[in-house]
Structure formats: C-alpha cells, structure tokens
Amino acid sequence: MRGRRRGDDVPGEHASLITSRDNRWIKAFRAALRGTGPRAGESIGVEGPKMIEDALRSGLEAEALLVSESGEADADRILRAASESEAGVPRSRVLRTTDKIFESVAGTESPQGVAVLFRQPEWGLEDVLRGAGEMRETAPLVTVIAAVQDPGNVGTIARSAEAFGATGVVATRGSADPWSPKALRASAGSALRLPLLRGMSIPILIAQLRIAGVKVFAAASRHDSAGEASSTLEGVDLRGPSAIFIGNEGSGLPDEALRSADGIISIPTKGSVESLNAGIAASIVLYEAARQRNLEDR
16 A cells, blocks of 8 residues: 555645536546446445545555535545555545535435545455454454345445454355445445455355364354254354354245255244344354353453
C-alpha cells in the first residue's frame, strides 16, 4: 500500500462538476454500486459516510471519491479520515457531480451523496486462518459461506463472523459476493475488515484446511443431516482450529461438505420448523464458538 501524501488528502479547489452520465468515472461508480460484486482487479463500491470512514480506517486504499452537492459536509469528514489513513485519497480523484447524477449511480433508495471506489484487499488463506490485528493470537475460526445465494444472508454471516471473533471468511463458488453492494450493507462493513476469500471450490478449500490442521464442522438442519450422525451445539468442541460451514437457504450444505466434515452440528428447533435462516444459524453457531473460547480464556 502506497505511503500517505498529505497534499493528496485534501480537496483543494473544487474540481469541475461532472454533468454527463457517460463520464468514465460515473460509469465505474454505477457498475460498482449497482452490480453483484467486483471481478478480479475491479474496484469495490462503498456508499455512505460511516462505512467509507470505517473502510479507510481499516486500511483499504481509496481509488476515487464521488461527492454530490448534498454530500459536501460528509465529504469533509471522509477527507479528514483519509488524511489519517495510510493511503489517503488522491486530490485528482475527488470527483463532484450533481445530486441527480449521483442518484443514477447509487445503489440505495435514499443516497447520502458520497461514495468511494476501493482497491480490493489481497488476502490469502493464511490471513483467513490467522485473522487481523488482535485476532492473530487466537486459534483459527473460519466461517465458510457455502453456496449461500442471498446477499443479505451473506452480509449477515460476515457481520456475525466479525462480532463473534472469527479469524476470517471464505465464500465458496456459487455464493453471493460478500463485496456486492447489498451484502456490504448487510454486513455493516464487516466484509471489508475481515480477511476474506471468494469463489473457492469446496474440495480445494477442505483439502487446504486439512493441511492446516483445521477441523471442518457442518451446520446442518435435521433434513440435511438425515443419515449422518449429528451433534447439538453443546456436544461439539469449537475451541480448537475450526471451520464452520453454513449452507444454502433452501437446499442446505452440498453433499461434499457434509461427507467431508469432522462433525455435523444441528441446531434443535421445535414444531414443524426444520431449518433456520442461514444468517441466523451462522450467528447461533458462532456465538457458541465464542462462548466456549471465552470460557477457556478465563
């Protein structure tokens, strides 16, 4: 990540107002803020002052800041946060436009007038196992999003992963992109802060987890685990290096994840409810992992 240049972190004179929808930066912001997630090498689009400030403080590198007429006050806060970050925001990439054009690129119903394109962070499996910052001293706790297709659930899982001390997240092939605008909003920015890998195949991921000495646990409903021995949360030890697989909202976990798991975790439910929402199920299992680890630390 390049060093900070304070001259690049302040707005200086107002840049020319962008008034064309065909401007290349307007097109780039529209694709990032309304798409289903960035491909390799493409920018992550983030909208709204709080999430942008959090992303800057977590070390993400901003490529461009787009400000509408109604977003000027928030832009000043963002530029102050950028001046305290390692990379800042290049002065030439502080772009201004009209409220009307900003609305045409925004992914929200009530745009707040500020958006940033961030460079994708480069994470590897070692980062996901080790965690970031203070997490580096804990045993790996990896949350695996296995073919979960609803971006709201994907974002909720990432948010719970950060809240309950997961070291990282892996979204396997077929999952909604955790860096898509809808998933990012649902994660409240957690998907930008946690070490995260996208698009891995389940067999390759499981093989790499085995090499790293990480146990694989499959969170499954009664229907998913039919014919497979399963344990309730209280009967599973999640204190050691663990990867928790969370499956699709409708069809559950793929058979390859169930067959390869060291343990299958079921969450008891009453009545005719056979399964829980993927985001809720992940939150319950991750909370139990945090509870067990907190007890061990006392």
